[in-house]
Amino acid sequence: MxxxxxxxxxxxxxxxxxxxxxxxxxxxxxxxxxxxxxxxxxxxxxxxxxxxxxxxxxxxxxxxxxWRSWRYAERADDLLISRGVLWREQTVVPYGRMQLVEVTSGPLERRYGLASLQLHTAAAASDARIPGLLPAEAERLRDRLTELGEARSAGL
The missing domain is CATH 1.10.287 (Helix Hairpins)
Structure with missing residues (x-):
């Protein structure tokens, strides 16, 4: 189940x-x-x-x-990112395939107290991004994803 x-x-x-x-x-x-x-x-x-x-x-x-269409979910082996109004797009990022997780925040994002999380994977076309997170949540997610990525490394 x-x-x-x-x-x-x-x-x-x-x-x-x-x-x-x-x-x-x-x-x-x-x-x-x-x-x-x-x-x-x-x-x-x-x-x-x-x-x-x-x-x-x-x-x-x-x-x-x-804005309402964007959401993400942490599962045991991967991160799901869902977005889109007319065309729904769901990205699955396995923790073991992540190579780099970075948090960025431009001037307007900082003014509104936001940050973006960028996930880089082994395949260039599968990079994923979560915009508009609170900085504390973006940093927590970055640290957790980095830790899970190292633990489940696919041995590239």
Missing amino acids: TTEPRWTGLPGGLLSLRRLLVVVWLGGATVLAGVLPGLLVGPPWALWALLPLAALVWGWVLAERN
């Missing part, structure tokens, strides 16, 4: 960060698409701002759906 893995979702800070990026990029595009044509060609042309505004609203909704 197999038991279902215990899935862990990502913290809400990642959703806030992604929504900020949507607003910055598409909000700026909305202003440019409305102001420039409105001033240069005429007020009716300012309606072009509705296109990036619609994209902003759509991006706001999609950011949450994407």
